[in-house]
Amino acid sequence: MQRFNPSFGFRSGDKGTHTSRTMMLAELSALLSICGPEASRDEYLSAIIEDNALGKATVSTRKLSAQRLAELYGLDRSIPIFRQLVRLWNFDPAGQALVALLVALARDPLLRSTASSVLELRVGQSFDRAVMAESLRKATKDRLNEATLDKVVRNAASSWAQSGHLEGRTFKKRALVKPSAGPVVMALFLGYLQGIRGPGILRTYWCQVLDATPDVIARIASTASMSGLIRFRMAGDVIDVSFPDLLTATEIEALHESD
DSSP states (O other), X not given: OXXXXXXXXXXXXXXXXXXXXOOOHHHHHHHHHHSOTTOOHHHHHHHHHTSOTTOOSSHHHHHHHHHHHXXXXXXXXXXXXXXXXXXXXXXXXXXXXXXXXXXHHHHOHHHHHTTHHHHTSOTTOBOOHHHHHHHHHHHHTTOSOHHHHHHHHHHHHHHHHHTTSEEOSSSOEEOOOOOOHHXXXXXXXXXXXXXXXXXXXXXXXXXXXXXXXHHHHHHHHHHHGGGTSOEEEEETTEEEEEOTTTSOHHHHHHHHHHO
């Protein structure tokens, strides 16, 4: 994988929200159904803590939920990745789970380190908790004790189930997801923010999460370009991708400086 520029919303390191929570898809959905697309960070936090938008029993639980959701998604339109999430959320309801997963992967290094233990499974193959635990040990250099490691595995497996990559209750098996326009635009955006250009942008880690070939990604992106959410042009090996009116002048400058 390539650069994780924190100014765009990426997070790196050996810590993550999945030590205590899953990707919190239900909570994110509830929050975004209440707060409008132009809501500020303070408005998101107020909706959770003051208005109890997530239906939590105590103030302390509300505050903790707000903190964890902010860790996973940013909850701040000044963060490009979250700004894109909000932009795509109501545009493509069918793709919400995959869009949320992609953002959670970008912002939670622990969840990101579990990806190979899921994505490399054959369709119908049983999920092996021990394989995921070993991936986490390598990523964290044995920083996590066994109890915490087990909790991360449990939470991460739940997140991959929420996204549709795993199915089954007691014994989970690999399932294929079918990406729609929203997840494809988000996957290409994440690759774009990492400075990936040309044909390689169809083969990034983010695109691999979508269980789709480069040809399928390109076809969906081409259709999505009609909506104005992305500019996607492909002529042979020449691919031009950009995101109109999404990045600020300062962000574009920072992107060019990192190229």
